[in-house]
Amino acid sequence: MSTHRRPVLRGHRRAVSSKPHRLLPVALGLALLGVGGVVGPSVVENVVADRPDSHNLALSSLPKDKPDEGLVYQGLKAAKAGTLCAGSYELDDVTCSHGPDEAPAGLKVRQDVTPVTAKAPEPQQPARESATDVPADAEIARDEGGSALTADAPALVPDAAPGEADFIMGAHDVACEGDGRSGKRVQVLYLHAAGAPSRYTDFLGSIRLWSSGVDQIFDESAGETGGSRHVRFVTTPQCRVDVSEVELPGGKLSSFAGNIDALRTLGYNRTDRKYLIFADANVYCGIATYVADRRPGLGNRNNGGPSYARVDAGCWSSAMAAHELTHSLGATLIGSPNSSGAGGCLDDHDLLCGPDRSGKPVRTACPKKHETRLDCGHDDYFSTNPKPGSYLDENWNVARSEFLLRSDGGDDIPDAGGPAPDPVPSASTPADPTPSTSGDTAPPLTDSGDAPPSPSVIPGETPPVEEPSAPVTSSTPGPPRETVAAPADPVQAVLEVRDATSSSVRLTWSAASAQATYQVWVGGQPVATTKATRARLIGLKPDAKYQVVVKSGPKYAARAAAETAPAARPAQNSWFTLTNALTGGAADLYAARAATGTPLTLSGTDDDAQQQWKLVPAGRNTYTMVSRATGKCVGALDGKAVAGAPLVQVACGGDAARWTLQASVYGFTLRTTGDLVAGVGEQRFGAHRVLVLQTGNGQRHQAWSAVPD
Secondary structure (H helix, E strand, C coil): CCCEEEEECCCCCEEEEEECCCCCCCCCCCCCCCCCCCCCCCCCEEECCCEEEEEEEEEECCCCCCCCHHHHHCCCCECCCCCCCCCCCCCCEEEEECCCEEECCCCCCCCCCCCCCCCCCCCCCCCCCCCCCCCCHHHHHHCCCCCCCCCCCCCEECCCCCCCCEEEEEEEEEECCCCCCCCCEEEEEEEECCCCCHHHHHHHHHHHHHHHHHHHHHHHHCCCCCCCCCCCCCCCCCCCCCEEEEECCCCCCCHHHHHHHHHHHCCHHHHEEEEEEEECCCCCEEEEEECCCCCCCCHHHHHCCEEEEEEECCCCCCCHHHHHHHHHHCCCCCCCCCEEECCEECCCCCCCCCEEEEEEEHHHHHHHHHHHHCCCCCCCCCCCCCCCCCHHCCCCHHHCCCCCCCCCCCCCCCCCCCCCCCCCCCCCCCCCCCCCCCCCCCCCCCCCCCCCCCCCCCCCCCCCCCCCCCCCCCCCCCCCCCCCCCCCCCCCCCEEEECCCCCCEEEEEEECCCCCCCCECCCEEEEEECCEEEECCCCCCCCEEEEEEEECCCCEEEEEEECCCCCCCCCCCCEEEEEEEECEEEEEEECCCCCCEEEEECCCCCCCCHHEEEEEECCCEEEEEECCCCCCCEHHHCCCCCCEEEEECCCCCCCEEEEEEECEEEEEEEHHHHEEEEEEEEEECCCCCEEEECCCCHHHHHHHEEEEE
């Protein structure tokens, strides 16, 4: 959190900080030079049609490549005068780019930076587990930050921020809000090429540290105009930046256009995502996409996705990552007061401003120490408090982006009006949560023979995981405890239930008091104690009704009915996401790797191709399960379908498992030879649990639902 103090406005809820915000080193070279290139006969000055006082530079041809400087223009098109991307480059009809950025002082495109944190543990190739070593539902629920389960009781997964706080500044200097995944988010990716070694574990901690430095840059910049902004990252249940490893086919990292095409093919094209890419390559220093939309409201196309901000291994740093992310959020646009006309700005010192291909002189308007802050003057692309009638009041202002969190106690601009952003065309249609209506028939379901789970109480110890938990909220099983005195006057208790899936619902309730502790009851039984006022109930039965009560002291009780959606089964020969009946997580082909032996893990649901599968008839009412990311199949490790065998990627042939679907009270089970089922195992591959074959015992982590593409 920022070190400066800002006044608290009425109506705003503050973020909660678990400790003072630690100032992070964000500079690795300060003189960010903007868009590379030279002035020459290919540059033509053009007047913007609706701003006759403003000039931009239209390109008649691409500049000459300078690979050693990271100035590579392969896949970009010179935007013509009068087009959407005039003054910069275009990748397609709606996607613009300012082009490649030069390396700042102290960094070289061809020379990799070194890690700034210790190496993370290397994932161990999964081995066969004991046939009897099947984890309990409660153990897996605790991975999500949830309470323990007994018998048919659900688990409660509170939001990171307790009470009425919108978000929390976690122990690792990033803001955590909600479930860490839903809504508009910046998703951090580590990319490497197939055939090249992965350095994910070498740089995982460093990428997280650089990402927290990006957050610091935004918040300190917002503080200059009396506000606060934090990046709304995809985060883990432990309140850390969730860095996803993705393998791209060979050659796809050699150009930005090829990079984006490969990511879109893999499903990284969500309209609620900005992708911040740490590419393990030495082609660029940095490059990003944006949309040339100046409208001031939240309907601005830059307020949606997908957008892509890439930094290569020679320039990995907080400053360069923030530079490219700011571009992808919609900066800088042609026509701003200090625009160079070539996509940059002229009032230095500033994270985005500096010399560019326009050749126009740069003015020193801010001190050198402002080099890692946004918008010198706060009049071109970022201000939390623009003057009425000013450019940033009447045009797109990055500080308004819904990919940023606001309101932790500072002055703030009101939400601009307007509709939600128009969807940007993408390579595939987003997943539809409704059952498939295709002509293909669904695999038959048979009656389940699973026994009910044991009613014994599960111990509350949390198993060791890769990441330490953030001390932000509690969720404890057991009988209710009246821990907070009742308020003097009765409190209006309101409980809202929404976002129902086949196995979960989201709960939000009114606060009893600032320090209240709540007991959550489901079906007349206590399931958890928490200080949060927002949480998710998981492990529910599909198509079922529940009575939920939240209590705090003798005078507070909020009640509501919750109803889950039916569990969908997949249609054969149609793509679907396989979601777990306990956690709602997805069966994931780790990092979209093409190699046989790549394990299947349980991961947060992202709707990408590595989480999408298809059942292909294999005779005698059985099916093989094919990955959309690679076209390969699912089988048991070493081709041995025995209890405890990890599920891995195999060639579609003799080693591919043959599956049947069997009805379960929690959805369906995937069964193969020997009446074994696909469940969640004890061991992990990195931070994720491995899927294994198990003897069915009715546990919820052995049941699944299908979300059609």
